[in-house]
Amino acid sequence: MKNSIKSLVVFISSLFLSFSAFAGGHAYTGPDLSGQKVVMFGPWLSPEQETMREVGAIFEKATGATFEYGGSDSFEQQVMIDLKAGSAADLVVFPQPGLAANAAAMGGLVPLGDDIKQMVLDNYAAGQSWIDLSTYADENGNEQFNAIFFRTNVKSLVWYSPDNFEDNGYEVPSSMEELMTLTEQMASDGNTPWCIGLGSGAATGWPATDWMEDIMLRTHSPDVYDMWVSNEMPFNDPRVLEAMDFFGSIALNDSYVNGGSKAVATTDFRDAPNGLFTSPAECMMHRQASFIPAFFPEGVEAGVDYDFFYFPAFAGKDLGTPVLGAGTLVAATNDNPATIEFMKFLMHPEPHEYWMAKGGFLTPHKGVDGSKYASDTFRKLGEILTGATTFRFDASDLMPGAIGAGTFWTGMVDYTNGKSAKDVADAIQDSWDAIK
């Protein structure tokens, strides 16, 4: 999987391509599947689940099959019960490749076959690297192409209110040093610099892993990052502890985070950004991936009420401008015709364009109409991507499920609750040794 991460640098250009694609809509047409039913289960709740159902309605209309989507914020646990019992929904949306790999190793996923693989190669920019990321060993150890990426995102973003910045005379920082100076200045002005929320039901803790990954990419070379992901470098290496302590210098400082450090673990990640829009503002900045505007309060407008800047790199370190990204995968648990046809439907531009228009959706699909993006703000993401010198896939998503969707999350919650970086990292490494 390591090579595939490296080849993902091409991902940058792939996303950019999708911004500049030609105008004109695409309409999906499919075979007649009347009377058949496809059920999908995933981690998306409102408002994403409504969008997914609307996307499914396009499929229903074209084929006559029925589509149902159900979401849960205990997705990671529930899907494992379902897979063990063999009763999972036809389609499963995995938020992380690591979890999908676990599911494949249990024999829970069906191989998708060469024609869908060819569609990914043809339609997705850097198709092979996407295929590498979704090819897993099955229960007999054979490598199988199991899933397709649908909905990708860029993580290295800081959201803010341009008006609040203007009122206070703050400038968008261009380096990490400037960002830290700005943070300090905000605190001394009596403002709270950051809103951080780690709460996410059973997945509580994941936003902190994104912080860790972004910091790792900014404090050490990409090779170190790859070694960290594969555990060639142990989790309790001093370089990882350094990154954790850097995160702690923000999250554990009561005057830097909204509600104080005690509130970090208990605030829901979906509520956290609301502090940008209160009167008076509860915080000035919020670091989160490109999907977060879906959770902003009703009525706020991109480019007017909020905007984003690139989570900057250290000017003093020669590490370029790294960008962190991730994506959700759709896998099938059985190969009935309607399910397989739905996978093919997801490779068609129409579902991508539909969701792009709803916002919070990036895609490596080359065939989509870039003008469908919800706003110029999302188009601006292209600039961040083309300016990147390093692209890396979300580390916790690539780690084995027990770590990346388990002890890494809970460890970060422990850390924000006051446990030392060393203890947290040791515990995570122990859990990793235990599954080797």
Next chain:
Amino acid sequence: MKKISLSSILSQLLLLFFVIVWIIPTFGLFISSLRDKDLLAISGWWTALTTTEINEIYRMSGMETQIEEDGYFKIKGTLFEENSGKKIESFGINSKKINEFKIGDIAIFKDESEVILDEDGNYEWRSKSEFQKKKGKRLFTTSLSPPSFTFENYREVLFKEGIGRAFINTMAVALPSTLIPLIICSFFAYSLTWMRFYGRDTLLAIIIASLVVPLQMSLIPILTIYNDFGALFGVAAKSYPGVWMAHTGFGLASTTFLLRNFLKSLPNEMMEAAKVDGASHYDIFLRIIIPLSIPAFASIFILQFLWCWNDLLVGLVFLDQVPSEIILTAKLKELLGSRGENWEILTTGAFVSMTVPLFIFFALQRYFIRGLVAGSVKG
């Protein structure tokens, strides 16, 4: 006349205390579910009858609505929705000083445009030069809002958020899941009490022993069986009949045990007299046992029904989480995640889910108490 002793007063006071402690959360939930969502977000339910101070940000209209009047370019509009009842106390034009101006003051922006605001939220924004921006500037208001109660939350929850559908789903799960074990356990308990056959005591011991097995242990094995069964007959593994069977299985041991204890307390002479008169077991069961056991049936019905109604785990595991099958508790949990910031939806949803247990409890409470002590006192 009844004598009033100190200890009885004390125990009455203690009882009153516990009743209040029990009722306060429910009462708070009820008040919250009726409040306006903006007020609910910033103040507690105990302040529901007082005026609440709200800080808000509004954006004035942009250049498209400007008119030329008296040598000024003017943009007029209103910040609040109609009949909001809010009265502005003070306002600001800068996020750092949100209380800078009083009503009647003229606030001057950096670009020398001016704004005046009345307490109902009507503003007039004027400038010597033409407005150029599509979006207006922000106004920060501090206003007093009178108490406001609404049924809007209930309408939203029942019809828009899918709680109404989930309510029906839960009914579809809970009613059969209560009636099926009740029917089976009545026959079973009778045979365990009044029929003599080999291994009866062993069977009873096994049933009591199975009460100890936690249902969590059997989730995956049962789901696997369902799945094989579903594959064999071409039906869905997760379905309503599946949940009914699961609840029946999980509930049968305790319902049988409770009913058996009740039946055991019936006088032996009655059965013997019936037998002498030539009644078969079926006659005894139908003509004597059932009429006598109505209170026991009612109490078991309540216990099992409340259990199924409040259940989350079984519903999560044995049903798909899609709108046609999701149960109320699972739906509430989902809302907790996706609409965690919308308290009005959570409190209202919780209250909707409580209505049935509350109704059942008040309607059948005398049976409920009898059910709790069933078998504990030998009559």
